[in-house]
Amino acid sequence: MAVAAVHSGGIAGHIHPEPQGFVRRYVFSLDHKIIGIQYIITAFVFFMLSGLLAEAIRTQLLNPNGGFVAPGTYNEVYSVHGSAMVWLVIIPLLTGGFGNLVFPLQIGARDVAFPWLNMLSFWIFPVAGLMLFSSFLMGAPTAGWMEYPPISLQGAAGTSMWCAAIFLVGVSSTITGINFVVTILKMRAPGMTFTRMPLFVWGQFATAPLLMIATTALAAALAALFIERQFGVPFFDPTKGGSPVMWQHMFWFYSHPAVYIMILPAFGIISEVLPTFARKPVFGYKLIAFSSMAIALLGFMVWAHHMFTSGLAPFLQLPFMILTYIIGVPTGIKIFSWTATLFGGKIHYSTAMLFAIGFIGLFTIGGITGIFLAAIPFDLHVHGTYFIVAHLHYVLVGGSLMGVFAGMYYWFPKMSGRLLNETLGKIHFWLFFIGFNCTFLPMHWLGMLGMPREVATYDPQFTFWNRFESVASYLMTFAILIFFVNVLWSIRNGRRSGPNPWGARTLEWQIPSPPHYYNFKHIPTVYGLPYDFSQPLPYKGLEEELTDSPPPVAAGAH
Amino acid sequence: MVTAVLAALAVAAIVFSYTFPLERYLPAAIVTARQVDDLIRFMSATGSALYIFVAGYLVYFAIAFRAKASDAPDAIGVQIHDNRKLEFWWTVIPLIFVIILSVVSVRIWYEILLEPENGLVVEAIGHQFYFSFRYPQINGEVTDEMHLPLGVPVTLNLTSADVIHGFWVPAMRLKNDTVPGLVTTIRFTPRLAGRYPIICTQFCGVEHSEMDKQVLVIEDKPSFDRWYKGWQQKNARVSNALPGVAGQAIPLQGGDVAAGKALFSQKCTACHKLAPFSQTLVGPGLEAVLHDPAHPDLVNGKAANPADVASILENGYTGSMGAMPSASSNGLSPQDIANLVAFLNTLK
Numbered sequence: 001m002a003v004a005a006v007h008s009g010g011i012a013g014h015i016h017p018e019p020q021g022f023v024r025r026y027v028f029s030l031d032h033k034i035i036g037i038q039y040i041i042t043a044f045v046f047f048m049l050s051g052l053l054a055e056a057i058r059t060q061l062l063n064p065n066g067g068f069v070a071p072g073t074y075n076e077v078y079s080v081h082g083s084a085m086v087w088l089v090i091i092p093l094l095t096g097g098f099g100n101l102v103f104p105l106q107i108g109a110r111d112v113a114f115p116w117l118n119m120l121s122f123w124i125f126p127v128a129g130l131m132l133f134s135s136f137l138m139g140a141p142t143a144g145w146m147e148y149p150p151i152s153l154q155g156a157a158g159t160s161m162w163c164a165a166i167f168l169v170g171v172s173s174t175i176t177g178i179n180f181v182v183t184i185l186k187m188r189a190p191g192m193t194f195t196r197m198p199l200f201v202w203g204q205f206a207t208a209p210l211l212m213i214a215t216t217a218l219a220a221a222l223a224a225l226f227i228e229r230q231f232g233v234p235f236f237d238p239t240k241g242g243s244p245v246m247w248q249h250m251f252w253f254y255s256h257p258a259v260y261i262m263i264l265p266a267f268g269i270i271s272e273v274l275p276t277f278a279r280k281p282v283f284g285y286k287l288i289a290f291s292s293m294a295i296a297l298l299g300f301m302v303w304a305h306h307m308f309t310s311g312l313a314p315f316l317q318l319p320f321m322i323l324t325y326i327i328g329v330p331t332g333i334k335i336f337s338w339t340a341t342l343f344g345g346k347i348h349y350s351t352a353m354l355f356a357i358g359f360i361g362l363f364t365i366g367g368i369t370g371i372f373l374a375a376i377p378f379d380l381h382v383h384g385t386y387f388i389v390a391h392l393h394y395v396l397v398g399g400s401l402m403g404v405f406a407g408m409y410y411w412f413p414k415m416s417g418r419l420l421n422e423t424l425g426k427i428h429f430w431l432f433f434i435g436f437n438c439t440f441l442p443m444h445w446l447g448m449l450g451m452p453r454e455v456a457t458y459d460p461q462f463t464f465w466n467r468f469e470s471v472a473s474y475l476m477t478f479a480i481l482i483f484f485v486n487v488l489w490s491i492r493n494g495r496r497s498g499p500n501p502w503g504a505r506t507l508e509w510q511i512p513s514p515p516h517y518y519n520f521k522h523i524p525t526v527y528g529l530p531y532d533f534s535q536p537l538p539y540k541g542l543e544e545e546l547t548d549s550p551p552p553v554a555a556g557a558h
Numbered sequence: 559m560v561t562a563v564l565a566a567l568a569v570a571a572i573v574f575s576y577t578f579p580l581e582r583y584l585p586a587a588i589v590t591a592r593q594v595d596d597l598i599r600f601m602s603a604t605g606s607a608l609y610i611f612v613a614g615y616l617v618y619f620a621i622a623f624r625a626k627a628s629d630a631p632d633a634i635g636v637q638i639h640d641n642r643k644l645e646f647w648w649t650v651i652p653l654i655f656v657i658i659l660s661v662v663s664v665r666i667w668y669e670i671l672l673e674p675e676n677g678l679v680v681e682a683i684g685h686q687f688y689f690s691f692r693y694p695q696i697n698g699e700v701t702d703e704m705h706l707p708l709g710v711p712v713t714l715n716l717t718s719a720d721v722i723h724g725f726w727v728p729a730m731r732l733k734n735d736t737v738p739g740l741v742t743t744i745r746f747t748p749r750l751a752g753r754y755p756i757i758c759t760q761f762c763g764v765e766h767s768e769m770d771k772q773v774l775v776i777e778d779k780p781s782f783d784r785w786y787k788g789w790q791q792k793n794a795r796v797s798n799a800l801p802g803v804a805g806q807a808i809p810l811q812g813g814d815v816a817a818g819k820a821l822f823s824q825k826c827t828a829c830h831k832l833a834p835f836s837q838t839l840v841g842p843g844l845e846a847v848l849h850d851p852a853h854p855d856l857v858n859g860k861a862a863n864p865a866d867v868a869s870i871l872e873n874g875y876t877g878s879m880g881a882m883p884s885a886s887s888n889g890l891s892p893q894d895i896a897n898l899v900a901f902l903n904t905l906k
Contacts, residue, residue, distance in 0.1 A: 066767075071767060072764045075761070075764065075766075142761070142763075143761050144761050148761070150721045150722070150738060151721040151761060154721070238737075238738040238740070238873070238874075239738070239739070239886055240887065243876065244722060244737060244739070245740070278623070279634040279635045280634065280635030280636060280638065281638070283638065283640060283641075284640045284641075284645050285639065285640070287645055287649075309724060309734050309759075311734065311735060311737050311742035314667075318664070321664075322656075322660050325656040325660060326653075328652060329652045329653055332648065332652045333648060335612060339615050340641075340644070342623055343638070344623060344636030346623065346624075346629055347625055347635075348625050357616065360616055361613055361617075364612050371605070371659070375597060375659070375663040376667045377593070377594045377666045377667050377670060377731075380594075380670070380731070380733055380734070381594055381732065381733070383759065384726070384759030384760060385726075449728065450584070450728035452757050452770070453759070454761045454766065455766065455767035456767045457767045458767070459755070459770060531639075533634040533635070534634060534637045
């Protein structure tokens with residue numbers, strides 16, 4: 001068959017026959033869309049488990065004397081909650097999940113560059129997740145998600161399991177990062193120049209190098225901690241000549257860029273949802289794309305702002321403070337541009353749009369308190385307190401998780417061919433939004449007044465606000481239950497969406513929902529940015545995508 | 559109109575930030591605490607004003623530009639792509655603000671760093687799960703409360719006997735980690751008498767939550783002197799030896815001078831000369847280290863004395879002044895340390 005050769009833009013032009021059989025299609029799949037959905041389902045299972053741990057934390061804190069679980073158990077609970085939410089929920093959802101699902105479609109590719117590596121990186125992830133949760137069986141880690149030595153050297157056997165599990169998730173992340181960088185660099189459709197890429201692709205393109213480079217520092221740190229715990233080689237134990245502060249440098253050299261791994265793809269989601277529902281182009285495309293890259297680069301130069309109390313020499317701390325302030329500039333550009341995107345729009349309030357606007361409102365609070373925390377004199381007061389807990393949840397829940405929900409409501413039709421129920425969706429949004437703010441806003445005040453983090457009991461003067469937060473957190477949990485009910489109900493009974501229910505203009509909406517395994521019958525040619533609603537779509541070669549014509553592939557072809 | 563409302567709200571937020579009675583909720587126990595409060599007020603005022611404008615316009619646009627029932631279903635918004643001028647200003651104005659904030663916060667930070675250096679030297683040592691305190695002229699450790707005289711500058715050296723703890727007094731708006739094997743220093747001047755909780759802010763083990771029971775007492779000089787004399791008498795017979803990190807006390811009496819001298823030439827001369835302090839090789843010269851009245855303080859901020867010299871030999875030092883290996887990496891037993899101290903004690 002000569003047809004396949006006609007559109008052969010290198011590897012992208014080459015269609016493999018669809019795999020047959022349940023296992024090859026849905027379990028050990030090579031299809032980026034299926035792998036993306038596998039990531040999303042797995043991450044949401046871990047999200048439920050670590051959400052339950054979060055509720056155990058809030059239930060413990062209903063009373064100043066605790067009493068729900070023993071202090072030792074409580075320490076295990078918040079340590080696994082933090083580790084799982086970061087490494088098993090937010091990062092996999094935003095990179096492996098939505099990244100895999102969406103960006104190859106948006107650049108007009110048939111798959112990622114290395115499908116087998118993609119399958120490997122997915123299958124490492126649930127194994128690592130089970131390892132992390134299994135640490136409860138042997139005494140889970142207790143020193144928080146940061147596991148500072150020397151206390152983590154004293155931790156139960158599960159701490160070593162934690163090292164191994166996080167190491168494996170890191171391997172999975174690194175592979176995903178390599179895969180995404182190569183895919184974006186080499187597999188864009190003809191005409192899809194860098195300045196024509198959708199902003200979600202830019203988000204992934206800024207994130208992938210962070211996954212590749214920063215995670216290696218974490219891997220080294222974890223390997224060292226594991227070796228010290230199991231074989232006694234003193235990397236961190238000061239009584240044997242090690243340096244506990246070295247762990248903090250290595251950990252934060254990863255974990256600060258990891259903050260951007262968890263937010264840049266969410267920025268990308270917001271930058272797609274806003275123009276679609278405001279029916280106008282995203283404001284300042286170039287600056288939004290450029291600021292993602294600037295944030296990713298600056299993100300490597302600020303890690304020690306987590307260590308202002310660790311005993312670094314003052315002249316070493318100064319540049320970290322000022323560079324962190326500077327990150328506020330590109331972040332501000334994004335926030336102002338998104339706000340300006342709404343100006344003059346015809347805004348349609350789908351649930352995805354509500355989450356996107358909620359994201360801007362809440363993430364901005366987390367961003368501003370982030371600037372506060374970069375100020376050394378203020379950090380010397382609130383470091384290690386509930387102010388930090390409040391700040392990080394505004395960024396990671398008010399920011400990243402709201403972005404995930406926006407993405408879920410927006411791309412669910414692309415995954416399933418059905419819409420999520422909008423009424424349940426709106427109830428989900430408002431309960432979550434109110435519950436979230438009531439849970440985390442008072443924590444700023446508690447931290448300033450003297451409530452440290454990672455405590456199983458606290459000073460009775462803080463009882464009122466802690467009870468208030470706990471009750472509000474139950475509201476959040478209820479909202480998330482509604483979300484799960486919505487997903488499970490809609491996947492069978494939701495209204496059929498058709499290929500493009502939102503009238504969106506990026507490439508993934510120009511093909512059926514869910515797309516065929518080969519994505520595009522013919523790789524389209526791109527002539528411009530997708531976001532101008534007054535122009536015709538800037539694509540050519542999509543005429544057959546929504547017809548019944550067979551894909552140009554020879555049955556049994558290689 | 560909207561801008562006027564938001565501006566009014568922003569002004570209200572700024573007035574609120576500068577008039578809020580923070581000290582009613584959290585007293586300012588040291589001089590620099592009030593400067594940190596100034597920074598909090600400045601950031602709260604600018605941060606909330608910025609937020610009011612961002613969130614205000616967000617909500618306003620979200621309501622004003624919603625699609626109405628009268629609109630055609632395929633109506634589109636105004637196709638604005640960008641605005642160079644607007645983008646220029648919302649890049650430049652935040653940059654200017656970054657410069658202002660840098661100046662403001664560096665100035666306050668320097669006030670904290672530049673507190674007097676010649677103050678009362680106190681040492682706080684983190685333990686699982688309490689802090690102990692060492693004072694000049696009091697043998698051993700004070701284990702219940704930390705007392706400081708009002709108005710007298712303090713140099714507080716922090717270290718740990720086991721894992722990392724965080725030493726935080728919220729009323730001081732100041733904290734630092736206590737890191738094993740490392741001495742860090744904070745300096746401050748108490749300005750308000752009272753009892754203030756000391757809280758651990760780094761997870762340190764199963765009873766971490768209970769490490770908020772000790773207090774810092776700031777009191778007038780006579781009361782402090784009474785308390786101080788009480789502990790001097792109480793601890794008169796306590797050995798001044800620091801419990802080693804490994805839990806073995808270092809016997810400071812009965813060191814063998816000859817053995818110490820031999821050991822010194824074997825282990826120490828690579829970095830230290832037997833010459834005056836200023837003759838640095840890698841570390842300082844050690845001639846008359848324990849008997850020179852003009853000798854500077856040790857790296858842990860204490861005047862040179864046998865117990866602290868022993869402590870440095872045991873724990874080593876890593877910090878702004880360089881590094882010295884600990885006893886375990888240098889292969890020194892507690893008896894070796896005692897011998898070395900005995901030898902150094904003979905140098906006059």
